[in-house]
Amino acid sequence: MKKTTLPLCDVLLLTPKVHRDERGAFVETYHREQFVSLGVTAHFIQDNQSCSKIAGTLRGLHYQLPPYSQTKVVRCVYGEVYDVVVDIRPSSPTYGNWVGVNLCAKVGQQIVVPKGCAHGFCTLTDGAIVAYKVDQPYAPAYERGIRWNDTSLAIDWPDHTPTLSEKDRALPSFIEAAKEFGGEHE
Numbered sequence: 793m794k795k796t797t798l799p800l801c802d803v804l805l806l807t808p809k810v811h812r813d814e815r816g817a818f819v820e821t822y823h824r825e826q827f828v829s830l831g832v833t834a835h836f837i838q839d840n841q842s843c844s845k846i847a848g849t850l851r852g853l854h855y856q857l858p859p860y861s862q863t864k865v866v867r868c869v870y871g872e873v874y875d876v877v878v879d880i881r882p883s884s885p886t887y888g889n890w891v892g893v894n895l896c897a898k899v900g901q902q903i904v905v906p907k908g909c910a911h912g913f914c915t916l917t918d919g920a921i922v923a924y925k926v927d928q929p930y931a932p933a934y935e936r937g938i939r940w941n942d943t944s945l946a947i948d949w950p951d952h953t954p955t956l957s958e959k960d961r962a963l964p965s966f967i968e969a970a971k972e973f974g975g976e977h978e
């Protein structure tokens with residue numbers, strides 16, 4: 793497992809060793825001891841998976857409030873997605889910044905999303921399955937989000953007219969959302 797640090801505090805990209813042979817490929821997707829040695833110490837309690845039918849489907853930007861903030865380890869198991877993490881931790885040096893990476897099933901990269909960050913992705917292929925581990929349960933009352941095309945975040949999404957859920961279309965701006973978690977804006 794190769795660890796790459798990304799320009800957002802505590803956000804990591806992990807690239808596994810893929811063992812290929814004439815049948816196909818084998819990859820270890822989670823090895824607790826190895827993850828801990830790379831700094832991913834979270835105790836994961838739930839695995840999730842979503843399937844999106846068409847390219848240009850955007851899910852996000854999502855997070856849960858404390859005490860249900862989630863560390864997520866996200867990978868694409870079929871197809872390819874552009875995955876985005878936004879730092880919305882007011883005390884973080886990279887507060888208000890975002891980072892985006894391609895996750896593709898063939899390479900098997902995993903992105904580690906720290907607690908307190910917002911997360912989303914846009915599918916790059918027709919048919920994309922995303923799987924992720926979380927260390928806190930789904931808590932609908934603590935579920936929050938920020939609008940994907942918030943102008944102050946200015947995320948460079950690969951699709952400017954994505955397919956969204958009704959819930960995601962109605963999400964607030966970063967400034968509105970930040971009132972709840974104590975973020976400051978000029």
Ligand SMILES: Cc1cn([C@H]2C[C@H](O)[C@@H](COP(=O)(O)OP(=O)(O)O[C@H]3O[C@@H](C)C(=O)[C@@H](O)[C@H]3O)O2)c(=O)[nH]c1=O
Pocket residue numbers: 840842851852853854855864911912913929930957959
């Ligand atoms: C996230 C989640 C949803 N659900 C249910 C609620 C709803 O009926 C249905 C679909 O939920 P959503 O529309 O929120 O699914 P989705 O938009 O795919 O939400 C996900 O987006 C990505 C970007 C994330 O980072 C995830 O943490 C999660 O928020 O599944 C669960 O039962 N458990 C869960 O953990």
